[in-house]
Amino acid sequence: MSQMITTTIVVNGAKRSVTVHPDTPLLWVLRENLKMTGTKYGCGAGHCGACTVHLDGRPALSCTLEIQHVAGKSVTTIEGLSPDSSHPLQKAWIAEQVPQCGYCQSGQIMRAAALLKDKPRPSGAEIVEYMKPNICRCASYHRIVAAIQRAAKEA
């Protein structure tokens, strides 16, 4: 695993080719090779959700996804969620003044976006269950729930 490989992934609809160690997590490829830094490093072990992206439309923890297993798959990051912060969740996040330090919020929004795709009108309990993998150390949790409910209503 100490030799690099060249591989191609599709990020926010565009084909991107990178040369990295095959076990490099997708997270670092996005952030440092492709300079898309909206996806965050929080724990590197799938414990905190800060790195959440969509992989073929499903929420995925990019910090534990080796690039060799992502080849040819389609990745959506916070940068690809909407071109102009117009996704209902992004608008709701501002309306509810959710972020404090903001570091975890890309991951929170990406997970919430996957939830709303599955379940356009989730209950409070369903939101809490679905959002469990994502830590917010500033504890904006109640506002996250409020924002998801607002987005569900306004979408």
Place this chain on the structure above:
Amino acid sequence: MTVRMKDERGRMKVSRAAGTQVTSHESRVTSAGRRRFMLGTAGLTFGIAVGAPKLLRAQAAAKRAVINPWVTLYTDGTVEIQSPAAEMGQGSLTSLPRIVADEMDADWSKVKIVPAYPTGKVYGNPLFGGEQYTAGSATVTGYFNSQRQFGAQVRQVLIDNAAERWGVPGGEVTTIPGFALHEKSGRRLSYGEIAAFAKVPATAPEVGVEPLATAQFRLIGHDVTRVDIPSKVNGTAQYSIDVQVPGMIYGAILREPTEGAAPERIDETAARAIEGVIRVVPLKYGVGVLAETPWAAFKAKNALAVTWKRARGTGFSSAKGFEAFTAVARDPAQSGIAWETHGDVPAALARATRIVEGEYRADYAYHAQMEPLNSVAAVSPAGDAVEVWAGTQSQSITVVAVAGALGIPVERVKFNGTLLGGGFGRRGNRDVEFIVDSVLMSKAAGRPVKVLWTREDDVHNGRFRPLYVNRIRAALDDSGRVVAWHHRVVCDEVLAFMDPVRYKVSKGRDNIAMRGTELPTYAIPARLTEGLMQPTGMRTNPLRAIGVGQNSFANEVFIDELAVKQGVDPLEFRKRLLDKTPLAQRARNVLDEVAKMADWSRKRPDRGLGVAYLDYSGTQVAGIAEVSVNKESGAITVHDFWCAIDCGVAVHPDNVIAQTESSIVYGLGLALTERITIADGKVEQSNFFNYQVPRMADVPQIHVKLVQTRNHPTGAGQMATPLVPSAISNAVFQLTGARLRQQPMLAERVKVALAEQGRLA
């Protein structure tokens, strides 16, 4: 904008030349540091002309008037306001400019906020000796008066200019948001129009501000979208971990497991074999790896085989710490350094009819800010200048530490502040080791380096809230009144480790460890609190709510015990204990409010209620927790938490509420699950699976009431944190009769307490 424009200009220049050339920034650091008001624009304008001729050309179209170092007006109406605090989520990037804008009667939609560059003491917090240091929930409280004053001066300068232009007495000119107005003639000039011809006096105009009691605020006290929030919903917010500099490589550092245990033998063979590794860099405090990618750097760091020398902390453990600290706390022969002294405690104890004692503990606790520590530096090849990008709680401390690491003057440091992915006290230590890391690595590399700490590094190299043993003795008179209070605090030293500069002038009074022992609103005539700081060699730091988080826990659980012993309702007991000052009246108000919110006197089946109150730097807060306990597992569930907070004038009320919600949940983690343990001088935890912070499902219903009073604003960023463990412990007692006297109240500890209670009952 003067400083900032040059700042950005300078950054672009350096970025292009990264790795080969770092420009000198002496010109930018003008004489501003010597003049508080900086009203003569000549100084700054001259500085620009000399320092950045290109900038002047670029700016030719948009004329501007620098009214004082805080405000620059542009002819297009833009009002630029410098914001001096670090933004780590607490919102002061928005709050401070709101104060200036309110007094100068600016149109908020025209305001552009720029982070203030560390320039001498111009932008420093008066509460921190003029250092730009964002800590202690002291930002709004420290800057409030001066920001109002600066804003009022700007408004006066604008009025004077308009009056002169119109040929009318200054007294006839007023303002409406964004305009000077001459009502008699119906004339008006926008601030942008005035900027085109404004003459700025050489000395600041004498102008007062309305007293708080009667001031009419237009922005202060009204909610607004925080300026940083839009960038935090689309991934564009810049933290230092996001910084990309051309030519940049990556660094990871295997740090000594115990402070002061330098590397003894380094085997770098395996590390060097990894493709992408550039070189291994021995450091005094660890071993660094330079690589082409973060992943290669992490792999190489993990592949290093290093043995370490012995250090002061080698062999230390949490268990030994508790044992040793307890012995110290109980040994009357060992006296500490007094923190708060009122009256004659030994005499009062000697003549007391009854003495009650209590002992309380806390484990080490970790900040767990979401952004693992990191920084980026570009040191010039000659090593005589550096540009650094970092999220720090102190811009002032950072430039000095970085200059010190390279042995260069501070004028040769160019600082770029970024947002912080959480701070909580972790990023304000005097040595800012996580920033010096990249400086040393860049110096070794001869090119820009981003040094990343993994989460495991962040835990292992953590600087924690210390381990505590608190012992309180109270003397009661015949009527049960508390007449004397003696609180001994035994913990690892904090100030000496995290800030040797302030420690030197502290006379051993460790304000980080000791705060919160004092009881300014309780009417206890004789009080002595003393600190016995232990030089264990463990790494410590302020952590959200600093010493208050544990000292107030000791106080408020002990007070609960006193109330119960006397058969008095704990909330009523606190109200009786409060003295007659106006501050104590505010304390009564928050207690009454929170009692109302929680319906305190209503008994709940299978649930317990507990109350806690605190004066935290003048902010009055009270909280009530409603809990249940799983008797099998010992797990505590907090169902509801009610909190009433009076922090005086709330500049941004919704943000005070957000900060209070945040502090409550932070307190919840510290109360129930968060624990760092040390074995043989090393940290045993490593990531979020064995250091458990609250997740969404763990969070109770939270009810916050902001009690608005016309008092000078006091802190809001962490005031509720200490209430939570106390209120939970008191609630568990009410429900089960078992007293929990140690944070965190882990399930296994609760089980032990319940079993003990069962035996006693």
